[in-house]
Amino acid sequence: MGQAATAEQTLYPNPLYGTYARTPQTFVRGEGVWLFDDEGRRYLDFVAGIAVNALGHCHPHLVETMKAQAETLWHTSNLFQIDGGQKLAARLCAATFADKVFFTNSGAEALECAIKTARRYHFTEGAPERSTIITFEGAFHGRTLATIAAGGNPAYLEGFGPPAAGFENLAFGDHDALNAALARPDVAAVLIEPVQGEGGVRSVPDQCLIGLREACDRHGVLLIFDEVQTGVGRTGYLFAHQRIGVEPDIMAVAKGIGGGFPLGACLAREEVAAGMVPGTHGTTYGGNPMAMAIGNAVLDIVLDEGFLESVRERARDLTQSLSGLLDLHPELFEEIRGEGLLRGLKCKVPVKDVVTEARNQGLLLVAAGDNTVRLLPPLIVTSADIAYAMDALEATARVLDDRSAASA
Numbered sequence: 001m002g003q004a005a006t007a008e009q010t011l012y013p014n015p016l017y018g019t020y021a022r023t024p025q026t027f028v029r030g031e032g033v034w035l036f037d038d039e040g041r042r043y044l045d046f047v048a049g050i051a052v053n054a055l056g057h058c059h060p061h062l063v064e065t066m067k068a069q070a071e072t073l074w075h076t077s078n079l080f081q082i083d084g085g086q087k088l089a090a091r092l093c094a095a096t097f098a099d100k101v102f103f104t105n106s107g108a109e110a111l112e113c114a115i116k117t118a119r120r121y122h123f124t125e126g127a128p129e130r131s132t133i134i135t136f137e138g139a140f141h142g143r144t145l146a147t148i149a150a151g152g153n154p155a156y157l158e159g160f161g162p163p164a165a166g167f168e169n170l171a172f173g174d175h176d177a178l179n180a181a182l183a184r185p186d187v188a189a190v191l192i193e194p195v196q197g198e199g200g201v202r203s204v205p206d207q208c209l210i211g212l213r214e215a216c217d218r219h220g221v222l223l224i225f226d227e228v229q230t231g232v233g234r235t236g237y238l239f240a241h242q243r244i245g246v247e248p249d250i251m252a253v254a255k256g257i258g259g260g261f262p263l264g265a266c267l268a269r270e271e272v273a274a275g276m277v278p279g280t281h282g283t284t285y286g287g288n289p290m291a292m293a294i295g296n297a298v299l300d301i302v303l304d305e306g307f308l309e310s311v312r313e314r315a316r317d318l319t320q321s322l323s324g325l326l327d328l329h330p331e332l333f334e335e336i337r338g339e340g341l342l343r344g345l346k347c348k349v350p351v352k353d354v355v356t357e358a359r360n361q362g363l364l365l366v367a368a369g370d371n372t373v374r375l376l377p378p379l380i381v382t383s384a385d386i387a388y389a390m391d392a393l394e395a396t397a398r399v400l401d402d403r404s405a406a407s408a
C-alpha cells in the first residue's frame with residue numbers, strides 16, 4: 001500500500017507554490033501523539049501541527065463532534081444567528097478578561113481584527129491620530145500585509161512592496177525606547193506575544209509584562225496580547241498571561257482553539273470593542289457552525305477538571321528531562337527556553353541538523369528563530385511519551401557527536 005501511494009505520487013507534477021521546503025514524509029494517519037507515514041513508520045509528534053493539535057490527532061471527542069455536526073449543519077454565514085458561536089464566545093469571556101469576541105479562520109486574521117479594534121477604539125474616542133502599533137523584534141504575528149509589517153522581520157517583508165504603515169518594531173527589552181514611544185500621541189497599542197514562538201521561544205519576563213501594563217495605562221495606550229501560539233493550555237494555563245495576572249485589552253487566539261480545524265478569535269473588553277459596529281468588519285467563514293462545534297469541543301476537554309493541572313505536571317517532566325539532556329550535551333545545547341509545553345532548546349549546532357536527525361530517530365520537532373529547536377507536544381502527552389522523546393533526543397545527540405568526531 002505504501003509503495004502504491006509513492007508510485008502514484010510520481011505520476012503528478014508538483015504545482016504547489018514553492019513557499020515551503022518540505023521534508024519527504026507523507027503522513028497518512030494520526031492517532032493521539034503519533035503520526036504514521038505512507039511507509040508505515042510511526043513518529044512521536046512534538047510539532048502538533050505547530051501548536052495546533054492541542055488534543056493530538058483524531059481525539060475521540062473531536063471526531064464525534066465533527067461527525068455529528070457534519071450531519072447537521074456546516075455553514076450558514078454571519079447574516080444569521082449562530083448559537084454555537086455565542087456559546088463559545090460566552091465560554092471564552094467567562095474564562096478571561098474579555099467581554100466580546102470576533103471569530104476568524106486563522107491567527108493572522110485574529111491579529112488583523114485586534115489591530116483594527118485598537119485603532120477603531122481611539123477613532124471612536126475622538127483620537128484618530130492614535131494609529132501606531134508598537135511591536136518587538138523577533139515577533140511573529142502572521143503573513144498578511146499588515147501582520148508582516150507588525151512582525152517587522154525583513155526577510156518576510158522583502159519584495160512585497162511598501163510595508164503597511166503604522167507599525168513600529170522596537171528592540172526586545174529596550175525599555176527606554178518603549179517608554180519614549182508610549183509617550184507619543186500617535187500610539188494606539190502595544191502588541192506582544194507573552195512568549196515569542198517563531199522568534200525562538202523567548203519569554204517576556206513577568207516584571208516586563210507587569211511594567212508594560214502599567215505604562216500602557218499611564219499613557220492611554222491599549223495592550224494587545226498575541227496568544228495564538230501560547231493560548232488554549234499550551235503553557236499550562238488557559239492563556240499564558242493568566243499565570244502572571246496581567247490582562248490585555250485585546251487578545252488574538254488561534255492554533256490550539258480549533259484542535260486542527262481552522263479557527264481563530266479576537267477577544268476584547270466591552271469598551272474597547274464598542275467601535276466595532278455593523279459594517280466595520282466581517283468574514284465569510286469565521287465562526288461558522290462547524291468551526292464553533294469543534295471550538296466548543298476543544299474547550300470541553302481543556303476546561304475539564306484537572307486538565308490544565310496535568311499539562312503543568314507534564315511540563316515539569318519535560319523541564320526535568322531537558323535539564324538532564326542539557327547537562328549531558330553541553331556541546332550541542334546551550335539553553336532551555338519557554339514555559340509549559342511550549343519549549344525551546346537553543347542549539348550550538350545548526351538547528352536543521354537536530355530536527356533532521358530527531359526525525360530519523362522517530363521524533364518530530366520544529367525549528368524556530370535564533371537557532372532554537374521547538375518542542376510542542378500535544379497537551380495530552382504522557383510521561384512515557386516524554387521519556388520516548390528524550391530517548392530519541394539522546395540518540396540524536398549521539399549521532400551528531402559521532403559525526404562531528406568523524407569530521408574533526
Ligand SMILES: *Cc1c(COP(=O)(O)O)cnc(C)c1O
Pocket residue numbers: 105106107108109111140141142143193197198226227228229230254255
Ligand atoms: C502562528 C502564529 C500567528 C499566525 O497564525 P496563522 O494561523 O498562521 O495566520 C500569529 N501569531 C503567532 C504568535 C503565531 O504563532
